[in-house]
Amino acid sequence: VERTLSIIKPDATKRNLTGKINAKFEDAGLRIVAQKRIQLTKAQAGEFYAVHKERPFYDELCEFMASEPVVVQVLEGDGAIAKNREVMGATNPADAAPGTIRAEFAESVGENSVHGSDAPETAAVEIAFFFSGLELVG
Ligand code: GTP
Ligand code: MG
Numbered sequence: 001v002e003r004t005l006s007i008i009k010p011d012a013t014k015r016n017l018t019g020k021i022n023a024k025f026e027d028a029g030l031r032i033v034a035q036k037r038i039q040l041t042k043a044q045a046g047e048f049y050a051v052h053k054e055r056p057f058y059d060e061l062c063e064f065m066a067s068e069p070v071v072v073q074v075l076e077g078d079g080a081i082a083k084n085r086e087v088m089g090a091t092n093p094a095d096a097a098p099g100t101i102r103a104e105f106a107e108s109v110g111e112n113s114v115h116g117s118d119a120p121e122t123a124a125v126e127i128a129f130f131f132s133g134l135e136l137v138g
Contacts, residue, residue, distance in 0.1 A: 002080040003033070003136075005126035007115035010068035011107050013037070018071050021114065024101050025075055028087045034135050035073040042066040048129060057110060064110060072130045076138065081123055084116040 008021055022032060040048070045065035052058050075084055089100025093112060096103035106112040117123035127136075 001076055001078055001138075002120070002123075003074050003076045003127060004081045004084050004117045004123045005115075005130065006073045006075050006084060006117075008071040008073070009111070009113055009115060010064060010070060011111035012105060012113040013071060014068045015105075017105055017113070021101055021105065024087055025084070028077075028083055030075040030077045030080055030083060030087070033074050033076045033138055034131050035071060036130075036135075037069050037071045038130075039069045040066045048126070060110060074127055074131060074136060081117055081120065085118070088114050088116050 006025070008018055012018065012021060018037075025032065042062050042065075045062040046053075046058075049058065049061055049065070052061060055061075077083060087101060089096030089102035089106075091102070091112060092109040093102045093106035094109075096106065101114050102112050106114075117126050
């Protein structure tokens with residue numbers, strides 16, 4: 001089975017949507033095998049999103065990710081990376097398919113409620129960023 005790193009972002013934790021978002025994952029057959037609620041510093045958010053350092057929205061993104069607590073989690077299942085991104089919907093909620101998390105909950109292209117890893121290599125790096133092996137209980 002495959003694992004992916006998911007983040008429930010500040011706009012969603014602030015609106016008390018953690019349970020509703022987790023229900024979407026579980027209904028899609030994804031298992032939450034690790035989960036914790038943490039407050040990122042702006043520097044930690046910047047390190048996590050380092051691949052976007054040159055993008056014009058980088059500073060805004062880091063501020064946003066540090067603005068309220070986030071829930072970081074590891075989702076497990078067959079094809080978990082693609083399945084999670086399907087359940088999340090397109091980055092911009094205006095383009096997200098009906099029924100997806102971003103279509104139902106996201107507020108804007110920046111404040112879009114969830115993050116999900118985009119490939120096996122990034123999933124491994126992103127899971128290790130937040131979790132130790134001991135915290136992962138399949
Ligand atoms: P993630 O799962 O969060 O990585 O989203 P993604 O893979 O669908 O999008 P991408 O990796 O291209 O961008 C990462 C994040 O940067 C997005 O989820 C948004 O929160 C933010 N972002 C992307 N484009 C914009 C933009 O045009 N403006 C702002 N403010 N934020 C953006
Ligand atoms: Mg991405």
